[in-house]
Amino acid sequence: MPLIQEIRRHHNLAELAREHGFRLTTQRRLIFSILESASTHMNAKEILAQARRVDPGIDQVTIYRNLAVLKKLGVVDELDLLHLRGDQHYYEARQDRPHSHVACLQCGKVMEFSSPAMDKISTEIRDELGFSISFMRVEIGGACAECRRKTPLTSPQTKANQNVSRSKKLN
Amino acid sequence: MPLIQEIRRHHNLAELAREHGFRLTTQRRLIFSILESASTHMNAKEILAQARRVDPGIDQVTIYRNLAVLKKLGVVDELDLLHLRGDQHYYEARQDRPHSHVACLQCGKVMEFSSPAMDKISTEIRDELGFSISFMRVEIGGACAECRRKTPLTSPQTKANQNVSRSKKLN
DNA sequence: TTATTGTTGCAAAAGTTTTGCATTAAGAAA
DNA sequence: TTTCTTAATGCAAAACTTTTGCAACAATAA
Ligand SMILES: [Mn+2]
Ligand SMILES: [Mn+2]
Ligand SMILES: [Zn+2]
Ligand SMILES: [Zn+2]
Numbered sequence: 001m002p003l004i005q006e007i008r009r010h011h012n013l014a015e016l017a018r019e020h021g022f023r024l025t026t027q028r029r030l031i032f033s034i035l036e037s038a039s040t041h042m043n044a045k046e047i048l049a050q051a052r053r054v055d056p057g058i059d060q061v062t063i064y065r066n067l068a069v070l071k072k073l074g075v076v077d078e079l080d081l082l083h084l085r086g087d088q089h090y091y092e093a094r095q096d097r098p099h100s101h102v103a104c105l106q107c108g109k110v111m112e113f114s115s116p117a118m119d120k121i122s123t124e125i126r127d128e129l130g131f132s133i134s135f136m137r138v139e140i141g142g143a144c145a146e147c148r149r150k151t152p153l154t155s156p157q158t159k160a161n162q163n164v165s166r167s168k169k170l171n
Numbered sequence: 172m173p174l175i176q177e178i179r180r181h182h183n184l185a186e187l188a189r190e191h192g193f194r195l196t197t198q199r200r201l202i203f204s205i206l207e208s209a210s211t212h213m214n215a216k217e218i219l220a221q222a223r224r225v226d227p228g229i230d231q232v233t234i235y236r237n238l239a240v241l242k243k244l245g246v247v248d249e250l251d252l253l254h255l256r257g258d259q260h261y262y263e264a265r266q267d268r269p270h271s272h273v274a275c276l277q278c279g280k281v282m283e284f285s286s287p288a289m290d291k292i293s294t295e296i297r298d299e300l301g302f303s304i305s306f307m308r309v310e311i312g313g314a315c316a317e318c319r320r321k322t323p324l325t326s327p328q329t330k331a332n333q334n335v336s337r338s339k340k341l342n
Numbered sequence: 343t344t345a346t347t348g349t350t351g352c353a354a355a356a357g358t359t360t361t362g363c364a365t366t367a368a369g370a371a372a
Numbered sequence: 373t374t375t376c377t378t379a380a381t382g383c384a385a386a387a388c389t390t391t392t393g394c395a396a397c398a399a400t401a402a
Contacts, residue, residue, distance in 0.1 A: 080251040117291040130316030139308045145301030
């Protein structure tokens with residue numbers, strides 16, 4: 001882990017916070033560092049669990065309040081990820097370049113995908129609508145290559161189309 | 172309202188439902204027709220309210236269950252719209268062409284924007300990842316042209332940066 | 343018309359996020 | 373360093389949205 005980048009990152013957060021009148025509490029720093037080093041997209045519950053391994057007394061409300069602050073500072077992005085599991089949202093430290101999230105509705109895997117077409121869209125919206133973009137989400141749902149090979153899930157509902165031939169499988 | 176299209180649409184829903192073993196109840200038809208003729212994106216609560224003007228006895232759980240069915244049938248899309256108001260999601264009848272949703276976080280206005288770049292992205296993901304796309308969301312948050320002219324909202328939080336000069340306005 | 347079973351409505355439960363408030367602690371000023 | 377201001381935290385309760393269980397109902401096909 002390159003030290004210089006570490007330092008620069010923290011410097012940015014500290015400076016950003018100060019500029020906006022936010023204090024740099026240990027909890028805030030902890031939550032941000034968790035997201036910075038996360039290898040997956042985490043929801044509030046997961047962030048809380050991991051934060052408690054360092055600060056057992058931290059409360060969930062502190063997670064929520066700080067996620068709101070970190071979003072405002074633009075250092076954390078909130079994702080819907082199609083609510084893959086439950087009703088929560090997911091969070092990630094803001095990346096250098098925007099990327100789309102491709103979620104497999106069968107196995108739950110989430111892939112990231114970068115494309116110049118994303119910049120194209122944001123440029124168009126800025127130029128044609130005069131809109132000032134704060135953030136952008138591209139979220140895609142479907143079936144990954146791996147799952148497509150395996151049996152397509154029964155996706156629908158009750159008994160009707162489980163073994164009735166005219167009932168097509170959905171997805 | 173062109174009758175031919177009306178008929179074709181309903182025919183599609185009836186056929187789709189039958190193919191998948193779903194029944195075409197009056198409630199289901201009502202909910203779909205509400206979304207079909209809606210001029211705005213509606214959340215479950217709003218759909219319920221409007222449905223009750225026709226069927227006062229309809230329950231919210233019927234709204235939720237049917238939105239799930241209509242989504243599975245691919246005739247309704249669920250949107251996050253950055254949770255502009257509260258924690259709900261929004262729904263719209265599936266359109267002919269995919270479009271992105273541009274939401275102003277200040278006035279709450281939601282604009283729709285179509286671009287070939289969206290198709291570009293989905294094509295890339297299909298070809299490069301071997302991913303089968305069921306649906307795609309592009310959601311953008313920021314400030315609309317109109318709001319940019321007016322005073323930028325204080326967006327942040329407490330008293331600190333309300334009148335302290337070094338505190339920049341966020342968005 | 344009858345049989346089957348998907349669907350509805352009601353009520354309760356579950357899951358997630360927010361609010362109120364006293365206490366603590368970050369950061370600026372003295 | 374010490375003092376002072378007030379943003380931030382933790383705890384508990386509340387608010388909100390969505391889901392589940394189940395008996396009664398109604399859409400389809402036989
Ligand atoms: Mn990501
Ligand atoms: Mn969402
Ligand atoms: Zn998969
Ligand atoms: Zn606006």
